[in-house]
Structures are given as structure tokens and as C-alpha cells.
Amino acid sequence: MERIYIETLLKEKPQKAKLTGWVHRINSLGQVNFVILRDKTGVIQLVMTKEQLENLKLETPITVIGKVVENPKAINNIEMQVEDLNLLGKVYDSLPFEINKKTIQAKLETQLDNRTIALRRPNIRAIFKIQQEIEEGFKTYLKSKNFSQIHTPKIIDSSTEGGSEMFTVDYYGRRSFLAQSPQFYKQMMVGAGFERVFEIGHAYRAELHNTWRHLSEYISLDVEMGFIENEEDIMKLEEDILNYIFSHLNKTCKKELDMFNITLEENFKIPRISLKEAQDILLEKFNKRSPIGNLDAEGEKIFSKYVKETYNSDFIFVTEYPISKRPVYTMPHESKKEVTRSFDLIYKGLEITTGGQRIHDYKMLIENIKKFDMKPENFEFYTDTFKYGMPPHGGFAIGLERLTMQILNLTNIREASLIPRDLKRIKP
Amino acid sequence: MERIYIETLLKEKPQKAKLTGWVHRINSLGQVNFVILRDKTGVIQLVMTKEQLENLKLETPITVIGKVVENPKAINNIEMQVEDLNLLGKVYDSLPFEINKKTIQAKLETQLDNRTIALRRPNIRAIFKIQQEIEEGFKTYLKSKNFSQIHTPKIIDSSTEGGSEMFTVDYYGRRSFLAQSPQFYKQMMVGAGFERVFEIGHAYRAELHNTWRHLSEYISLDVEMGFIENEEDIMKLEEDILNYIFSHLNKTCKKELDMFNITLEENFKIPRISLKEAQDILLEKFNKRSPIGNLDAEGEKIFSKYVKETYNSDFIFVTEYPISKRPVYTMPHESKKEVTRSFDLIYKGLEITTGGQRIHDYKMLIENIKKFDMKPENFEFYTDTFKYGMPPHGGFAIGLERLTMQILNLTNIREASLIPRDLKRIKP
Known part of the structure; x- marks a missing residue:
């Protein structure tokens, strides 16, 4: 039988x-x-x-x-x-704690120490069924739009993107690093003729604080698209992907979403607002001051609530971050002074995406690297591709655990990581 | 327009x-x-x-x-x-070399130094279209059989699986390692109630030799299945997956396979032979001596040719490896002395898989760790799960680049890695 x-x-x-x-x-x-x-x-x-x-x-x-x-x-x-x-x-x-009652009577830390026991509860495993289908939706949508899946190296030679938050690896006696993101490689693959690429893979951040929203090792859903007009194409793409993912979850994870009392809306539009406007609203309406060129965690929360009440949207694209606050490869705006063609996506009070158009002209990129007081020779592995005809392009990345956490209204990102890694945790 | x-x-x-x-x-x-x-x-x-x-x-x-x-x-x-x-x-x-002629007049090393230029050739990008669809076929088949996709940590605390070939990471001042495989975690996830899991992710080997078939960073297609009878269930599963992948490639990659003049057979059966029989045949028919408890690279090649001629199969499962030559978690055979319920899969002369049934009884596992002269306390993060009711289980892993290389008859595994990493190569 x-x-x-x-x-x-x-x-x-x-x-x-x-x-x-x-x-x-x-x-x-x-x-x-x-x-x-x-x-x-x-x-x-x-x-x-x-x-x-x-x-x-x-x-x-x-x-x-x-x-x-x-x-x-x-x-x-x-x-x-x-x-x-x-x-x-x-x-x-x-068992270290009971798993067959209505709730687990153990702290999150104890549950994570005994992760495989906690996971035996159907409602904890459900988080990862949903996570799997987020990934599946992401992939299916992008494949249907002619994007190629890539895998890029996680052991890298230079700490080009802000060295302090990187883990070092002893690579046959050579000091190397774990990649913070596949940023450079995904851009290079656009130039390598794939035109449109995505990657689902690990990213590493040596975060020096233990917070509810940071992991040292997480899954990054990365996208990069060539032959675009500007960052609007990228925001439109992300809006479409998120819509697809939400419909896909409603289809494939009804049982699991019900466990968390979550209903996901479909066919939504995401409003856009410039950083300056957002900061002004925060200051004028909520007496909340923001750091220069950004929103802080509290600001994101307050502003998200305002957006929900004003536009009935859980999402908001914040655009036009200043040049000084964005990475060296970010495309500056031609007509608006000091701002870039970049955006963040805030979802239910938390930033889940950074994205934008990138510089595609070789000379402009090299000049910008110099302006940022960095050494062009450290970037050659990346900039070399730009010598040979790079088209306009842009992209973004979504943190898979952050998106999972926000969809399910979890209170700690560790709940959305199967075996989390943080400042204090390297076990199991 | x-x-x-x-x-x-x-x-x-x-x-x-x-x-x-x-x-x-x-x-x-x-x-x-x-x-x-x-x-x-x-x-x-x-x-x-x-x-x-x-x-x-x-x-x-x-x-x-x-x-x-x-x-x-x-x-x-x-x-x-x-x-x-x-x-x-x-x-x-x-351009560093011409890419619009019939072939590239540059050594593989030069092509890899300028990877994004070489990739502009359609026949080089085709390798990665095929690789993407191998992965897609693998995933689609397993999802249809109720397997859950997982992501497990790549930064790990202890070098339980043979420390010499592992890269070390400075993890907030603590000496840690890059995982050689998700072996322990995939087993734990079977015990965590997922029953059946798979992972597509990076694996790391600090290989001390530069060969045509080794990478320092590669993609491992990992499977683990609970509630099995024995290793036969696992071989059957792998046979089914490979059949599915080959049909899927014929459907989705006709153009790309044609570029390499490859026709993939469908509905094939994979013969099984014990290691001892394989070694005997090699010695008797080809005067080829094998190392104790294994086949060497030359033996795999010769034996594969023999299998092709005798059984008309590109694949062969070699079974019943001795206890001393398999990892500590491998299930020993109850009735056959000194051998395990394990197997390798050899495809066109190259090992692409190691697999088998695992020990699921906690006491037996601890005893085996001691027999191998290892310390049970180093394995607690893994063995703890086994205290609380672990079912019989087993699994295997396929090296994605190796499978890609063998399908396309490439001569160097670096051709099947988008941005390869080896003893000498950490760029681009």
C-alpha cells in the first residue's frame, strides 16, 4: 500500500x-x-x-x-x-519546549536554538512555504519577460562597496570578502549580452548591531534590466513583479496565509513621491526631522502610515535621493540638481528595496569613482565591461526575508530565516 | 513603437x-x-x-x-x-579579442579574464541558458513530488566535514567556515517536518589543485528525502529527476543544444553495479588497479566507456562503498559486511553525484562519530535533531556545473561557471 x-x-x-x-x-x-x-x-x-x-x-x-x-x-x-x-x-x-499546544511557551531565542523543533509546528513551516512561493512568483514573472537567471560569485576580491560591513575570507592566503550584493556582476551580465538578468542568492552584511530587521546572511532577489529609458521602467517592473507575486501567493498559499489572517490585495498601484517631499511632509505634518538625504527607521514608519491613510497603499516609492547618499554607480539626474535617478521602496513601514538607473557611460563612471574619492583601478574588474558598449540600464534588489516578514506581519526578521545568522548567532 | x-x-x-x-x-x-x-x-x-x-x-x-x-x-x-x-x-x-568570427582566437584563460566579452557570443551564453533550464527542470520535478525548497546558511561554525578543504571566514572575530555542502542542514530539515527538501545554492571547496573538473565555488543541487525504505528509493528519485531534466532541455533548449550538436535521450534507465564488481572488471578486463574503496579519475573514464559499450548507458550508479571511505553519517549495510548504503553516479566518465541513505538513529550516529575518532560535541548542532524522532532518510547532490559540462561535452568546468573561482582565479 x-x-x-x-x-x-x-x-x-x-x-x-x-x-x-x-x-x-x-x-x-x-x-x-x-x-x-x-x-x-x-x-x-x-x-x-x-x-x-x-x-x-x-x-x-x-x-x-x-x-x-x-x-x-x-x-x-x-x-x-x-x-x-x-x-x-x-x-x-x-522536547525542549512543547510544540503541540496553541502557542509555544518559549522565547524566540530558545526557539531559534532549537529551530528544527520549532519548525515542526505547521504554522512555523508555513512561513517558508510562503517564502518559497514568493521566490517562485518572482522567478516565473521574470522568466516570462525574457530575464535570464544568473549565479554570480560570493567570494570577491575587493571591498569596493563600503568595506567596513564586509566579512573577510581567507582565500588561499589572500584576504577576500563575502559579497554584500551581486550589484557589479548583475550589471556586467547586462553588458555581457544577457540584457535582462535576475539572481536569487545569498548576500552578506557584517551588521554591527542586532536589530529586528537585519541579518548577517540573507537572500537577495536581484534584478537588472538593460535598454531602459530611465528609473521609471524599473519602478514599473518592480510594481508588476510584486503584483504577480501577490496573486501567485493568493493562488498557492491560501491555507498558509489564512494561518496568519493575511489577505493580499491584487492589481495595486504604487504611488511615487520624492524624498524631499516625503521629508517635508514628515516635518510639517508630524514634526519629524529626517537625516540628510534619507529617512530613518522611525520616519519610514510614520510616512508609511501617512501613505496608507492618504493613498490607501501599503507601498510607497520614495525617489530622487541625493547624489552624496547613493552608491557611486547611481545615475545622476540631468535636469534636477544634486539628485539621482534612484528610489527606495517602503512596504508597511520598512524599506524592502533600493534601486534605480545606473551610470552606463564608461567615462562618466570613472569620473564619478574619482569624485567619490575612490580608486578607479580597484573597480577595473567591473568598469572594463563598460568600455565596450554598455546600454542604459537599471535594477533593484528585494530582501527576501524582509518581504516575507512584512507580508506576514512578523515582528522579527529571524522568524523569516530558516537558520538565521546575526551578530551573536552562528548556530545551529 | x-x-x-x-x-x-x-x-x-x-x-x-x-x-x-x-x-x-x-x-x-x-x-x-x-x-x-x-x-x-x-x-x-x-x-x-x-x-x-x-x-x-x-x-x-x-x-x-x-x-x-x-x-x-x-x-x-x-x-x-x-x-x-x-x-x-x-x-x-x-575588443581584447574578436568575437564575431567562427571561433574565438584566445585561450580560455584570456576569455575568462574578459568573461563579459566572451559571453557576448551566442554560443557561450547558450551554456547558461541550458544551465538555467537544468535548474528549472530539477526544481519543477521536485516541487511536483512535494519537496520543499530551502536555503541554509553558508557561514558555519565548525569544520565537521574535513577541515582542510574549507575556507575560513572572520565572523565578528570568530573563526568560521564556508559550508562545503548543506548536508547537515538538509537532513535536519527532513527532521524539522519538511520531510522532503531540496536546495540550489553555493558550496565551497578550498581545492588545492587546479584541475579541469574542480571549482572553489560551485552550485550544488541538493536533495534529501525522509521516510524511505533504503538507498534504492534515492537512486530511483535521481534517475527520475535526470529523465525529467533531459526531457525539459529537449523542450526548452533545442536551439542551444543544436549549437553543441547534442541530442539528449529520454526514458533511460541507469544500471547499478557494486564498487567491488566495478573494480574487478577494471582489473580483469583493463588491467586497471583502483585505489582502496574508490575509483580514480582514470578508472571512472575507462569504466564509463565499458558501461556505454555493454549497457548502452551514459550513466552508471556505483554502489556499496566501504564504511571507511564514506562520511560519518552514511548508513552501513545490515547484512553486507563493511559496506554502506551509498552510491556515486558517474556520467560520461565523471562523477557528478554522491548519495545514499543516512543514519537516522541518534545512538547509532553518536557511536559512529566516536568510531570515526571525531568528537560528538562538535556535531551537537546537527545531532540534537536526531534525539527527537528522526525517520529513515537519504539524499544526494549534483554539481550543477559538472552536469552542464558533461551534457555539453565541454572540456573544462570553468566554461560552465559564469564567473569561475579557482586556486588562482578570484577575478573578475
Whole structure:
């Protein structure tokens, strides 16, 4: 007999079935006993005899064969009367915290120390089903628009993008770095003839503070597109991708979204506002001062709330960041002084994207590197491509864990990372 | 007017069109001039006047609008008479090597130094279209079989799997390592209730030799499956995945496979043979001695040829490797002495996979770690999960670049890595 998933059993209601999973709960009543079995797809009540219950501990992996019968008192009104029971593995210890109650009575830190135990709860695994489908939606949409998937190196030679926040690697005796982003490589791949590329891969930040919204290792969803008019094309693309992802999640993750009481809107437009306007509104309406050329975390929160109330949008593109506050490769505006063709995307009070048009002219790029007091020779691996005909291009990156966290209204980004890494955490 | 791709133009043959791309070749004949335009999807002949040709250098990114007409002398019998020409970027230097001739007259090393130039050739970019679709096929098949995609950390605390070949990372002052494989984490995720998982991610090996088949940073296609009978389930799964990938490539990459004159067979079975039998055949039929408990590179080549002639198969599963030659987590055979439930997959003379059943019993795993003269406390982050009911499981990994190389009969694995990293190479 082939094993079927609990989800399939609940749909098809066969008379007899074989199930496999872990013992989630035991309710021992003497001669008749109820055991909740948990597999990847759900839970079901098993009815067992006293003899069958012997040696059965919580979390034992088992296989059962039995009759499927209706019982209005059981979860989903269905139970299995176990005829055949097989223990597939052993339990050697009692759990560090209970996982079969309504909530886990353990701090997030303890849950993360015992991540594989916490993940046995369906509502924690659900976060990663949703994360997987965010990634899938991202990829599917971009493939349909002729983007190529790339994998670029994470061990890099020079700390061109702000060295202090980079991890160093001993690369055969040479001091190297873990890439903060695939920025340079994705631009180079546009120039290499792929025209449009995306990458789903790890990015590394040696963050010196432990906050609720930073990870030392995270997944970056990166996009770069050639032959654009300007940064408007890039914002339009991101708007389209996010719309696609949300529809995709509504289609593929209904059960999981329901666990978090989340309804995702579709066919939304994202308003755009310049940084200066945003700062002015913050100051005038909320008496909130912003740092030069940026919004701070508190400002993002307040402004997002204002946008929600004013435009009924969870998202807002903030545009036209000043030259001095954006990376060296950012395209300056030709007609507006001191500002760039760049943007951030803020979602429910948190920045989830930085993007914009890039400089594509070789000379202009070299000049800009000098203006930033950097050495052009450190950038040759990158700028060389620009010598041989680089088209106008731009792109952006979305932090996968940040997007997941914001979609599900989680309060700490570690909840959206399967095995998180931060200032203090390198285990498990 | 919307830009269309050259591939689309050739199919739809509109009367007028707008194209965008790079100047691939210039044939200047005076009043009438032929320019080959190259975009992501193909090449086409443009007819230009003398005036239009001014300032046009090889590899300039341009946009053209013009009439599409038939011309039996042009590539694909179609050309565009350019009415409107726009230069989108500038060329500042002549190419390090010619890319518009039948072959590149430059060594692989030079091509890799100027990777983004070499990649402008359609037949080099084709390698990565195929690689992308290998990955896509792998993922699509596994998703259809209820596997979850995971991302596990690449910065890890301990060098549990053979420290000498690992890169060290300075992690906030703590000596850490880049993961050689997601082995421990994928097993843990089976135990965490995902049951079946796969990962597509970077893996790192500090290889101390520069060979045609090793990279320091590569993409590992990892699979781990719970609730199995034994390693046969795993080999069957890999056989099914490879069949699916090959059909998928035939469907999605016909043009690219044709560039390499590759036809991929479908519906194939992979024969299985024990390591001992393989070694005996090598010795008896080819007078080739093997190292204890393994085949060497030459042995893999000779044996593969023998398998091709005997079973008409490009693949062969070699099974039952000895305990002493397999990692500490490998499941020993209960009835056959000194051998494990493990396998390698050899494809056209090269090992592309190592896999097998793993030990799932906590006590047995701890005992085995001790037998291998290792310290159980170094493995706690991994073995802790096994205390709480681990089901029988197993898995394997395929090196993405190796599979790509073997499918296309490339001679050096660096050709199958977009930006390769090796003992000597950390640029671009």
C-alpha cells in the first residue's frame, strides 16, 4: 500500500489508507486512545489500542494503516482506526519546549536554538512555504519577460562597496570578502549580452548591531534590466513583479496565509513621491526631522502610515535621493540638481528595496569613482565591461526575508530565516 | 513603437520593426553597408547608408527602426533597411579579442579574464541558458513530488566535514567556515517536518589543485528525502529527476543544444553495479588497479566507456562503498559486511553525484562519530535533531556545473561557471 498525505486523505476519504508522520499529541484514555499524527501536510486523529500505545512517545516517526471513518468529534471530522502500526525511528529525549499546544511557551531565542523543533509546528513551516512561493512568483514573472537567471560569485576580491560591513575570507592566503550584493556582476551580465538578468542568492552584511530587521546572511532577489529609458521602467517592473507575486501567493498559499489572517490585495498601484517631499511632509505634518538625504527607521514608519491613510497603499516609492547618499554607480539626474535617478521602496513601514538607473557611460563612471574619492583601478574588474558598449540600464534588489516578514506581519526578521545568522548567532 | 526581439521578428516578419542590440559585425562597402545586429535572442543583417555608419563602432549598443525585407543572401533570408538609428551607448576601446568570427582566437584563460566579452557570443551564453533550464527542470520535478525548497546558511561554525578543504571566514572575530555542502542542514530539515527538501545554492571547496573538473565555488543541487525504505528509493528519485531534466532541455533548449550538436535521450534507465564488481572488471578486463574503496579519475573514464559499450548507458550508479571511505553519517549495510548504503553516479566518465541513505538513529550516529575518532560535541548542532524522532532518510547532490559540462561535452568546468573561482582565479 502506498503512503498518502493527510491532506490527500481528507480530500479523497478512502476507506483504508497508509499514513506516515510524527506523533504530535497523545490522549491516553485507557482502552481507547487518541493520537494526533502530523505529516508535512496536516494533522489527523488516530484511534489506537492500549497495546499499540506502548513505547509510543511524542514525536516518534510512525507508519500506520487503518480504516478511515467519520467522527464529528475529531479534527476535520475524520479519524483513522489503526490496524497496523510501525515505529520508524526512536525518540531519546523529551522536547525542549512543547510544540503541540496553541502557542509555544518559549522565547524566540530558545526557539531559534532549537529551530528544527520549532519548525515542526505547521504554522512555523508555513512561513517558508510562503517564502518559497514568493521566490517562485518572482522567478516565473521574470522568466516570462525574457530575464535570464544568473549565479554570480560570493567570494570577491575587493571591498569596493563600503568595506567596513564586509566579512573577510581567507582565500588561499589572500584576504577576500563575502559579497554584500551581486550589484557589479548583475550589471556586467547586462553588458555581457544577457540584457535582462535576475539572481536569487545569498548576500552578506557584517551588521554591527542586532536589530529586528537585519541579518548577517540573507537572500537577495536581484534584478537588472538593460535598454531602459530611465528609473521609471524599473519602478514599473518592480510594481508588476510584486503584483504577480501577490496573486501567485493568493493562488498557492491560501491555507498558509489564512494561518496568519493575511489577505493580499491584487492589481495595486504604487504611488511615487520624492524624498524631499516625503521629508517635508514628515516635518510639517508630524514634526519629524529626517537625516540628510534619507529617512530613518522611525520616519519610514510614520510616512508609511501617512501613505496608507492618504493613498490607501501599503507601498510607497520614495525617489530622487541625493547624489552624496547613493552608491557611486547611481545615475545622476540631468535636469534636477544634486539628485539621482534612484528610489527606495517602503512596504508597511520598512524599506524592502533600493534601486534605480545606473551610470552606463564608461567615462562618466570613472569620473564619478574619482569624485567619490575612490580608486578607479580597484573597480577595473567591473568598469572594463563598460568600455565596450554598455546600454542604459537599471535594477533593484528585494530582501527576501524582509518581504516575507512584512507580508506576514512578523515582528522579527529571524522568524523569516530558516537558520538565521546575526551578530551573536552562528548556530545551529 | 515597441522594441521586439530579433527572434520574434524572424518568426512574425512584420513590415516594419524596432530593434535593439549591439553592433556585432560591420561590412562597409561604400554607399550600401551591412551591419550585423546582435540582441539577446539572435542576429540580423541591417542595411545602412554611409552616413548612418559614421561613428558606429563594433559593439555599440543601438536602436534601429526600419523596413523588414526578404533577402536570400542575408542570414535567415531577412534583413532590415534602417530608416532611423540611435546610439544608446559608447565604445571606448577595441575588443581584447574578436568575437564575431567562427571561433574565438584566445585561450580560455584570456576569455575568462574578459568573461563579459566572451559571453557576448551566442554560443557561450547558450551554456547558461541550458544551465538555467537544468535548474528549472530539477526544481519543477521536485516541487511536483512535494519537496520543499530551502536555503541554509553558508557561514558555519565548525569544520565537521574535513577541515582542510574549507575556507575560513572572520565572523565578528570568530573563526568560521564556508559550508562545503548543506548536508547537515538538509537532513535536519527532513527532521524539522519538511520531510522532503531540496536546495540550489553555493558550496565551497578550498581545492588545492587546479584541475579541469574542480571549482572553489560551485552550485550544488541538493536533495534529501525522509521516510524511505533504503538507498534504492534515492537512486530511483535521481534517475527520475535526470529523465525529467533531459526531457525539459529537449523542450526548452533545442536551439542551444543544436549549437553543441547534442541530442539528449529520454526514458533511460541507469544500471547499478557494486564498487567491488566495478573494480574487478577494471582489473580483469583493463588491467586497471583502483585505489582502496574508490575509483580514480582514470578508472571512472575507462569504466564509463565499458558501461556505454555493454549497457548502452551514459550513466552508471556505483554502489556499496566501504564504511571507511564514506562520511560519518552514511548508513552501513545490515547484512553486507563493511559496506554502506551509498552510491556515486558517474556520467560520461565523471562523477557528478554522491548519495545514499543516512543514519537516522541518534545512538547509532553518536557511536559512529566516536568510531570515526571525531568528537560528538562538535556535531551537537546537527545531532540534537536526531534525539527527537528522526525517520529513515537519504539524499544526494549534483554539481550543477559538472552536469552542464558533461551534457555539453565541454572540456573544462570553468566554461560552465559564469564567473569561475579557482586556486588562482578570484577575478573578475
